[in-house]
Amino acid sequence: MNIAVRGAEAAPRTGVRFEGAPFLKPEPRADEASARHGPAVLPQARDVGGIAFTFRGLRKAFGPKTVLHGLDLHVPAGQFVAVIGKSGCGKSTLLRLLTGLDVPTGGTLEIASTERRADITRVMFQEPRLLPWARVAANVAVGLSHVRDGKEKRGKAHALLAQVGLADRAGEWPAVLSGGQRQRVALARALASRPRILALDEPLGALDALTRIEMQLLLERIWLKQGFTAVLVTHDVAEAVALADRVVLIEEGRIALDVEVQLERPRRRGSPELAHLEGIILEKLLGAPT
Known part of the structure; x- marks a missing residue:
């Protein structure tokens, strides 16, 4: 297992860094992991059909209320990023800015493509909107x-x-x-x-528990096959760590935690590795030990 946890400031990608939390055991050698769980399916092993994007100093205000405060975020091509946070923290606003449904008050968005944004991005909402x-x-x-x-x-x-x-x-x-x-x-x-970037605004939030897991598996399977860059907004920390390569926590319009996850796919729901990672994120999200 390889988990890198960073706060708003960048930290090394090796090991685990999180104030007040214990360090995890080192990742087992590849041959040991394969013997226990079978070959790992990691993002590096996939064909990438997505594209990278970068927010620099992103700001968004609605009248006197500022929702995003100078946010910096780089997402590599083909990565699956989950964005979590409490209601009103700016998660959905971030998606709207990414897909061109809204315009920033300040800062820039750089997309590694010369194609029109409308041609390379798509949004899936909580309501099907059929x-x-x-x-x-x-x-x-x-x-x-x-x-x-x-x-x-x-x-x-x-x-x-x-x-x-x-x-x-x-x-x-x-x-x-x-x-x-x-x-x-x-x-x-x-x-x-065939979007290069797929934005998912809590698309599974209204589903029952079993249907939600089925949809998570379906979404993961299609993402692994097509390799698009995925950005999922969710309130569900378990869903975030089960699906994403990386979990970004937004608090008051800023990135408060940036967690990179490299675990075998398909991931085992309820596994100690996922539970440990959920605990780290929930501790930061709730502001108290879990």
């Missing part, structure tokens, strides 16, 4: 505006639905689907244009 008057396949096809041929568009929509396990629901109305199924359709629509 068109109730359109059937499931037609909802997915909304994300295929770049495809002109109708037959090709229908074929791609059906292929995307198969990717999220809904190949047999293409002709149905959104109203007859469960909450988890509607979110699968929303995910298929978001992936339709």
